[in-house]
Amino acid sequence: MTVTTEEIRNIVEEADTMAEMDTLVNDLPLTQQDIDSLDMANILLLLEEKFEVKIPDEDLSKVQSVDDIVSYLSQR
Amino acid sequence: MLGIETIATYIPKTKESNYDLKEKFELDDDFIENKIGVKQHAVKDEGFKSSDMCVKAFNNLKSTTTINLEEIECCIVVTQNPDYNIPHTAAIVHGKLDLPNSCAAFDISLGCSGYVYGLSNIIAFMKSNGMKKGLLFTSDQYSNIVDKNDKNTALLFGDAATVTVISDDATFIPIDFSFGTNGKDYKELMCKETLQMNGRAVFSFTATTAPKHIKILLEKNTLTDDNIEKYFLHQGSKYIVDTIRKRLKVDAEKVPFDMMEYGNTISSSIPIMLEKEFKTSIKGNYVLSAFGVGLSWASAIIEKIK
Numbered sequence: 001m002t003v004t005t006e007e008i009r010n011i012v013e014e015a016d017t018m019a020e021m022d023t024l025v026n027d028l029p030l031t032q033q034d035i036d037s038l039d040m041a042n043i044l045l046l047l048e049e050k051f052e053v054k055i056p057d058e059d060l061s062k063v064q065s066v067d068d069i070v071s072y073l074s075q076r
Numbered sequence: 077m078l079g080i081e082t083i084a085t086y087i088p089k090t091k092e093s094n095y096d097l098k099e100k101f102e103l104d105d106d107f108i109e110n111k112i113g114v115k116q117h118a119v120k121d122e123g124f125k126s127s128d129m130c131v132k133a134f135n136n137l138k139s140t141t142t143i144n145l146e147e148i149e150c151c152i153v154v155t156q157n158p159d160y161n162i163p164h165t166a167a168i169v170h171g172k173l174d175l176p177n178s179c180a181a182f183d184i185s186l187g188c189s190g191y192v193y194g195l196s197n198i199i200a201f202m203k204s205n206g207m208k209k210g211l212l213f214t215s216d217q218y219s220n221i222v223d224k225n226d227k228n229t230a231l232l233f234g235d236a237a238t239v240t241v242i243s244d245d246a247t248f249i250p251i252d253f254s255f256g257t258n259g260k261d262y263k264e265l266m267c268k269e270t271l272q273m274n275g276r277a278v279f280s281f282t283a284t285t286a287p288k289h290i291k292i293l294l295e296k297n298t299l300t301d302d303n304i305e306k307y308f309l310h311q312g313s314k315y316i317v318d319t320i321r322k323r324l325k326v327d328a329e330k331v332p333f334d335m336m337e338y339g340n341t342i343s344s345s346i347p348i349m350l351e352k353e354f355k356t357s358i359k360g361n362y363v364l365s366a367f368g369v370g371l372s373w374a375s376a377i378i379e380k381i382k
Contacts, residue, residue, distance in 0.1 A: 038111050038315045041276040045283055
């Protein structure tokens with residue numbers, strides 16, 4: 001699957017979190033950038049819907065940052 | 077036509093503040109107020125059981141409405157925290173209220189979707205048996221089963237009970253109901269010794285299922301958002317109510333949020349909000365939609381006719 005950083009950042013923005021998109025860093029965990037556990041659940045749901053994949057709870061450690069998510073989805 | 081004549085509620089006066097748990101769970105005010113949406117949750121008196129809370133709700137009903145006990149032909153209690161495994165709580169409520177021996181009494185074991193299921197059940201049961209007046213109770217005390225060290229649940233749930241009077245002197249009449257179940261995922265929200273909730277799974281289920289279910293029910297009845305006065309969604313958390321509202325693309329004013337001062341009261345959350353509508357002069361269609369343990373969901377369209 002081909003996934004771009006921009007697509008993932010757009011989804012983070014769509015989730016309407018408290019994170020500042022201008023300063024959001026791609027290689028830092030989202031939960032360290034004003035994104036809480038509820039926002040994270042929403043982002044994961046939006047990812048599942050957009051890319052039509054299931055992200056199991058066992059894989060949560062692999063989808064912590066924007067870069068992580070790009071890498072994880074690219075291998076699906 | 078049988079429908080909702082009136083509603084009374086009981087929310088315990090004792091409250092536990094979520095601000096007192098900020099340090100323990102590393103929370104900030106924004107998370108409490110804008111994500112969970114619960115500043116404090118209601119806690120029942122020590123030793124109080126489901127039936128005691130039903131009686132409290134009924135006493136509140138009597139303080140505002142004249143009720144002739146001899147007229148009550150049906151008493152249903154929606155609870156997943158019964159007084160005992162045996163007998164059913166409705167029988168205990170029946171005894172405590174001194175209802176007539178000719179009155180049918182039974183429980184419905186459902187969680188958050190319970191009020192909508194209960195409403196359909198009691199109306200259908202009364203209609204098919206020619207009954208004229210019945211009582212639908214909701215009552216749960218999650219303070220008995222919540223693990224106070226579990227951030228997922230300790231902040232969220234409040235104790236409450238309600239009673240809905242069903243008769244042909246109705247203010248709200250039913251238009252249509254729809255139900256659903258995903259039993260394969262029952263483990264995502266369950267109680268063995270204490271309540272366990274997979275927050276992510278429950279969020280995903282609700283955010284995807286509830287908006288779709290409401291849309292299908294409206295389409296089936298050839299209704300659009302323009303035909304709906306308000307949407308009474310189960311008050312799971314502020315985040316989930318906001319998420320469903322955004323996915324439905326409806327105005328915030330049409331989707332009341334009401335749990336801030338008492339918490340998620342399971343099957344009581346919708347009747348607690350609905351009770352307040354009796355004080356308004358608004359007439360028209362209302363959507364009820366609830367979702368939770370099971371996983372189970374139920375939606376209804378009801379019409380306020382006076």
